Amino acid sequence: MTxxxxxxxxxxxxxxxxxxxxxxxLLVITGLQxxxxxxxxxxxxxxxxxxxxxxxxxxxxxxxxxxxxxMTLGAPILVGLFWGAPLxxxxxxxxxxxxxxxxxxxxxxxxxxxxxxxxLAAAVWGGVISALVTWWSGPNNALQLDQFKPGRxxxxxxxxxxxxxxxxxxxxxxxxxxxxxxxxxxxxxxxFIAVRTLIALLARPHYISAITVTYKLxxxxxxxxxxxxxxxxxxxxxxxxxxxxxxxxxxxxxxxxLPASCAAPTPTNGGVRVAPSCSQAxxxxxxxxxxxxxSRFWAxxxxxxxxxxxxxxxxxxxxxxxxxxxxx
Amino acid sequence: MMxxxxxxxxxxxxxxxxxxxxxxxxxxxxxxxxxxxxxGLTKRYGKTSALTDCTITVxxxxxxxxxxxxxxxxxxxxxxxxxxxxxxAGQATVNGSTPRQDPAFLASIGFLAQEIPLYRxxxxxxxxRAGAHLNPRWDAESVxxxxxxxxxxxxxxxGKLSGGQRAQVALALTLAKRPRLLLxxxxxxxxxxxxxxxxxxxxxxxxxxxxxxxxxxxHLVADLERVCDHLVMxxxxxxxLCGDIEDLLAEHKVLVGPRKDITAIERSHQVIQITRTPKQxxxxxxxxxxxxxxxxxxxxxxxxxxxxAYMGQDAPPALAHxxxxxxxx
Numbered sequence: 001m002t003x004x005x006x007x008x009x010x011x012x013x014x015x016x017x018x019x020x021x022x023x024x025x026l027l028v029i030t031g032l033q034x035x036x037x038x039x040x041x042x043x044x045x046x047x048x049x050x051x052x053x054x055x056x057x058x059x060x061x062x063x064x065x066x067x068x069x070x071m072t073l074g075a076p077i078l079v080g081l082f083w084g085a086p087l088x089x090x091x092x093x094x095x096x097x098x099x100x101x102x103x104x105x106x107x108x109x110x111x112x113x114x115x116x117x118x119x120l121a122a123a124v125w126g127g128v129i130s131a132l133v134t135w136w137s138g139p140n141n142a143l144q145l146d147q148f149k150p151g152r153x154x155x156x157x158x159x160x161x162x163x164x165x166x167x168x169x170x171x172x173x174x175x176x177x178x179x180x181x182x183x184x185x186x187x188x189x190x191x192f193i194a195v196r197t198l199i200a201l202l203a204r205p206h207y208i209s210a211i212t213v214t215y216k217l218x219x220x221x222x223x224x225x226x227x228x229x230x231x232x233x234x235x236x237x238x239x240x241x242x243x244x245x246x247x248x249x250x251x252x253x254x255x256x257x258l259p260a261s262c263a264a265p266t267p268t269n270g271g272v273r274v275a276p277s278c279s280q281a282x283x284x285x286x287x288x289x290x291x292x293x294x295s296r297f298w299a300x301x302x303x304x305x306x307x308x309x310x311x312x313x314x315x316x317x318x319x320x321x322x323x324x325x326x327x328x
Numbered sequence: 329m330m331x332x333x334x335x336x337x338x339x340x341x342x343x344x345x346x347x348x349x350x351x352x353x354x355x356x357x358x359x360x361x362x363x364x365x366x367x368g369l370t371k372r373y374g375k376t377s378a379l380t381d382c383t384i385t386v387x388x389x390x391x392x393x394x395x396x397x398x399x400x401x402x403x404x405x406x407x408x409x410x411x412x413x414x415x416x417a418g419q420a421t422v423n424g425s426t427p428r429q430d431p432a433f434l435a436s437i438g439f440l441a442q443e444i445p446l447y448r449x450x451x452x453x454x455x456x457r458a459g460a461h462l463n464p465r466w467d468a469e470s471v472x473x474x475x476x477x478x479x480x481x482x483x484x485x486x487g488k489l490s491g492g493q494r495a496q497v498a499l500a501l502t503l504a505k506r507p508r509l510l511l512x513x514x515x516x517x518x519x520x521x522x523x524x525x526x527x528x529x530x531x532x533x534x535x536x537x538x539x540x541x542x543x544x545x546x547h548l549v550a551d552l553e554r555v556c557d558h559l560v561m562x563x564x565x566x567x568x569l570c571g572d573i574e575d576l577l578a579e580h581k582v583l584v585g586p587r588k589d590i591t592a593i594e595r596s597h598q599v600i601q602i603t604r605t606p607k608q609x610x611x612x613x614x615x616x617x618x619x620x621x622x623x624x625x626x627x628x629x630x631x632x633x634x635x636x637a638y639m640g641q642d643a644p645p646a647l648a649h650x651x652x653x654x655x656x657x
Binding site for chain 2 (some may be wrong): 001002003004007008011094095096097098099101102103104105106107108324327
């Protein structure tokens with residue numbers, strides 16, 4: 001059985017391995033350059049005592065490679081599209097299932113061996129890409145402190161492995177249910193994007209209750225730069241959220257929420273000065289910021305990976321149920 | 329004016345039709361153990377019935393012709409026997425066990441689908457090696473010998489072979505499994521007449537040598553007549569005939585006589601088909617004893633004639649009615 005899997009997929013395996021090798025060469029070379037660039041910049045700024053604004057003045061690497069790394073966001077689904085969706089669908093579509101499933105190998109074993117190798121391939125694919133990207137991003141993470149932010153979170157750590165497994169399982173299940181390759185590919189792509197987007201937007205911010213801090217409007221309290229900032233804004237005197245200003249505003253408080261005395265601020269050479277009654281009104285407003293601290297990065301990676309692994313297992317169960325209990 | 333009228337009778341099924349037809353408990357019929365015995369086998373897809381109440385017996389060692397018009401349920405029956413589909417109702421017994429997902433059962437059957445299922449990018453040699461990995465019994469040498477004799481390259485992707493060559497590769501692979509029951513769905517359709525003859529000869533040899541049973545579907549009666557000794561006929565998803573061809577031919581006669589009332593004949597024999605000209609009546613009947621009416625002359629029937637008569641019986645009722653109206657004028 002394994003021999004057949006290898007013989008059927010070895011061409012795709014070579015293509016996949018070549019792509020990974022090319023990516024590895026590119027990322028290792030540029031990654032080493034970025035590391036040495038960052039290191040010399042650190043030495044230089046330490047000498048000049050201006051390391052504080054290094055993040056805004058230093059750009060590491062090239063835009064092209066940086067863009068490619070962001071594009072690895074889509075890499076996990078490729079194996080699901082090219083290997084997963086056709087796995088069952090192409091056999092049914094071309095009728096080769098009639099050959100495969102009338103040899104002396106039960107359909108259960110056929111699916112188990114094929115799915116096993118495919119999932120392993122997906123995990124390796126996602127794992128190698130993520131390992132490369134995670135290592136490559138080291139200097140940038142140290143500089144920009146953005147590894148927890150959406151987009152970066154999704155391409156580093158362990159979640160790309162879970163995404164690739166989910167994409168593969170989705171492809172296999174879609175192929176088994178739909179029984180035709182092209183529609184299965186389309187459903188796999190659409191389903192992957194939809195699930196990833198929904199979970200990233202709706203579920204991820206709430207894996208662990210976010211921390212919200214409020215501060216006086218005239219003061220300031222920003223979370224550590226490495227945190228994932230989810231929301232910020234202004235709370236009114238009764239704690240109600242004030243919509244983001246769309247017009248004239250003072251300290252992000254729209255003028256319509258403030259007394260008339262705020263409407264005519266006195267220009268000064270440093271900005272504006274408001275009337276005392278306006279200042280009193282402003283004192284009832286608070287700024288807030290909601291964030292997930294950087295220390296939760298791995299907890300979030302684990303939770304998100306767990307969700308996608310459970311989904312992948314459920315999809316494999318669907319594929320098995322369809323293949324073993326329905327006609328073929 | 330001549331009219332041919334089908335006799336839409338009750339479904340024949342195989343109750344009393346086949347000399348060896350029996351339930352599963354009757355698999356040890358006089359003709360020896362049954363390679364296939366089905367009882368009320370039914371397969372429905374939604375509201376469409378692809379196979380209805382199919383009860384047949386194919387004794388071991390036979391080469392059985394599975395004949396019927398397109399859409400009669402031939403493929404469905406073969407897929408049920410090969411465990412590629414599950415019956416809606418009824419049961420099947422193949423080599424003594426119910427078709428199931430079990431390595432031993434799968435090893436005992438060889439199935440070749442109509443569309444010649446092979447991996448187009450793989451070579452014949454790849455398929456031979458795959459078969460060796462997937463089957464406990466595998467006669468790789470026989471495939472290589474056979475394909476070499478047919479001058480079919482082993483190292484070319486099968487997608488680049490001609491349709492006939494592909495069919496030969498698939499047939500050789502199916503035989504290499506050394507199955508006890510070979511289920512072939514229209515296997516000769518893609519072959520030229522010479523290859524067809526050679527292949528059927530090969531089948532006959534294989535069946536004569538060992539305990540191989542073959543079921544071969546086709547709608548080309550002439551091809552099957554040469555090698556088959558057993559017949560299963562389906563029409564409109566139902567079994568019309570099942571039995572040894574010799575017995576079936578002996579049981580049926582064509583009666584030719586004057587145009588007259590045939591009630592007496594209908595009472596004692598089963599009339600399959602009536603053809604009337606203004607002066608003459610021709611009947612295809614299944615005999616239940618001697619024909620007593622001296623006005624009718626009894627002639628032997630050929631397999632093709634017999635099959636066509638049963639297919640005609642299956643003609644839509646509206647059509648049969650129209651020909652009857654024409655006759656009255």
